[in-house]
Amino acid sequence: MSDLFFPERVSVVDSHTEGEPTRVVVEGWPLPEGATMAERREDLRRRFAHLQRAVVGEPRGYDAVMGALLTPPAQRGSVTGVIFFDGVGEIGTCGHGLIGVVRTLEHLGRLRPGTLRIDTPVGTVKAELAADGAVTIELGEARCHARDMPLDVPGLGHVVGDVAWGGYWFFLTRLAGVTLELARVAELKERAVRIRDALQANGVVGDDGAAVDNVQIFGPARRQDADSRNFVLFPGDSYDRSPCGTGTAARMAVLHARGRLRPGQPWRQESITGSLFTGWLTRDHERLVAHIRGRAFVTGQGTLLFNPADTLRGGFPAD
Numbered sequence: 001m002s003d004l005f006f007p008e009r010v011s012v013v014d015s016h017t018e019g020e021p022t023r024v025v026v027e028g029w030p031l032p033e034g035a036t037m038a039e040r041r042e043d044l045r046r047r048f049a050h051l052q053r054a055v056v057g058e059p060r061g062y063d064a065v066m067g068a069l070l071t072p073p074a075q076r077g078s079v080t081g082v083i084f085f086d087g088v089g090e091i092g093t094c095g096h097g098l099i100g101v102v103r104t105l106e107h108l109g110r111l112r113p114g115t116l117r118i119d120t121p122v123g124t125v126k127a128e129l130a131a132d133g134a135v136t137i138e139l140g141e142a143r144c145h146a147r148d149m150p151l152d153v154p155g156l157g158h159v160v161g162d163v164a165w166g167g168y169w170f171f172l173t174r175l176a177g178v179t180l181e182l183a184r185v186a187e188l189k190e191r192a193v194r195i196r197d198a199l200q201a202n203g204v205v206g207d208d209g210a211a212v213d214n215v216q217i218f219g220p221a222r223r224q225d226a227d228s229r230n231f232v233l234f235p236g237d238s239y240d241r242s243p244c245g246t247g248t249a250a251r252m253a254v255l256h257a258r259g260r261l262r263p264g265q266p267w268r269q270e271s272i273t274g275s276l277f278t279g280w281l282t283r284d285h286e287r288l289v290a291h292i293r294g295r296a297f298v299t300g301q302g303t304l305l306f307n308p309a310d311t312l313r314g315g316f317p318a319d
Contacts, residue, residue, distance in 0.1 A: 004029075004050045006313060007108040007305040012055070013107060015274070017296040018275035019241035022100030023056055024068045028303075032083070037074050041083050041090050041121040042211060049089070050314050051117040057315035060304055063238035068104075069079050074119045079111055081119040087317070088236040091102045092122040095245010102127050103296040104220050142166045142249040142281065144257035145206055153198040155167070157190060157206040166249030166290060168289075169206040170232075171199055172216045180219045180229045180272055185239065188264050190219060192233035209276040211235075216247050226270035229274075242294070243269040243277040249290030252281050263288070 010028035014021065029051060032043035034136035034215075044052075056065040063086075071081035082101055084091035098118060103112045106129060113131045116122050126138040146163040149171075153159050161173030175191065178184075192215040199212050206212055213235040221229045232247045233242040240247065247270040261281065269277045275293045306313045 004314065006051070008306060009056065010304045010306070012302060012304060013104045014300040015296045015298045015299060016106055017096035017099045017242050017269060018277060018294050020045075020096045021065045021241075022068055022104070022296070023061065023065050023252075024070060024101055024104045025055065025138055026070060029069060031071055032069075036075065037071070037081050037083065037119050037121040039128065039237060040071055040074075040081070044083055044085075045090055047086050052085040053090070053304065053315045054313060055304060056085070058319070060315065063087055063236060064241060064284070065092055065098075066091070068094075068097050068101050070101075073188045075117070075124055078117040078119045078124060078304040079105065083121060086236060086238075087233075087315075090121070093120045093125065093140070093246075094203050095137060095139055095167065096240075096242045096294070096296075097140075098125055098137045098245070099129060099294050100136045100296045101229055101296060102129050103133065107301075113202070118243065133166070134293055136291060136293040137245070139167055139245055139249050139290045139292050141287050142253035143209060143288060144253045145165065145169075147254070147257060148170070149204070151195070151198050153194050155194050159195060159198075161195075161203065162254045163206065163212055164250035164253045165206060166251070166253060167268075168214050168244035168250075169210055169212040170214045170216050170247055170250040171195060171212050172218060172251060172254060175220055180217065180231050184273060185272070186232075187231060188217060188231045189237065191238065192231070196233065214247065216244070216251065221268075221270045222274060222285060223270050223276065226268045226276055228274070229239045229270040231272045239272065241271060242275055243271040243279065244292070245292045248279045248292055252279055252306075253288060271281070
């Protein structure tokens with residue numbers, strides 16, 4: 001790892017969005033090259049993938065931390081560009097991360113309440129920061145791909161679920177006899193991994209053969225102001241502490257396909273930690289567009305150091 005470039009220090013701002021952490025890189029990271037955000041993401045992958053793991057992975061972070069590298073905007077009128085990443089790689093977009101970025105920019109004095117645009121590798125996202133700190137993002141297209149798909153899962157038996165897109169591909173299911181609570185996270189992860197493995201083994205894919213590698217298990221809400229509670233497992237085997245923005249979008253797409261959610265009708269999604277997102281759908285010609293509102297709080301601001309004598313300065317896998 002000695003031949004890889006590491007800056008001496010990187011300035012970051014940490015926040016959590018309804019429980020899920022975001023680490024925004026503010027200064028110190030060499031800016032990726034490219035006129036578009038997609039080009040910058042490719043350059044980031046080619047030259048600085050090792051920095052992604054170092055910033056969000058152990059020993060400085062853990063598997064749930066979402067990294068967000070700020071760049072100059074790529075489009076006129078946008079306040080910033082952002083490239084999301086985790087310990088696995090770059091992420092096209094991220095619901096909770098966008099909310100965290102907006103609150104971080106407010107914390108840094110770079111914006112005030114109002115509407116704004118943020119450039120990502122998959123397009124420009126509209127957002128609104130309310131005076132009370134709540135953030136609403138127009139996350140993008142949501143659609144149901146397949147309903148009531150049967151799946152034989154080793155160790156679980158016959159499972160039925162839906163495949164939907166909310167920014168990523170999700171398999172959504174309700175499992176009988178499963179309690180959605182933090183004390184049962186290990187069991188929930190084990191079951192979700194079994195489902196994901198079965199999806200792969202049975203060739204269940206989204207558009208253009210894309211992997212369906214996010215699993216959402218849902219059930220009754222605990223909060224009186226919520227409609228449902230969920231547990232979401234990501235491809236890197238971390239679970240979402242928030243209700244998951246893209247996962248909420250996918251759930252709303254399925255509900256709409258079943259005639260249970262009208263455009264404009266709010267859907268209140270509770271997370272495994274008890275936090276809440278409010279979402280709704282609007283129609284843009286033939287597309288359904290998902291909107292998500294939630295709250296983020298800045299939890300820290302500091303400097304990450306990369307000592308050349310540290311043999312683990314590039315981080316290491318959690319397991």
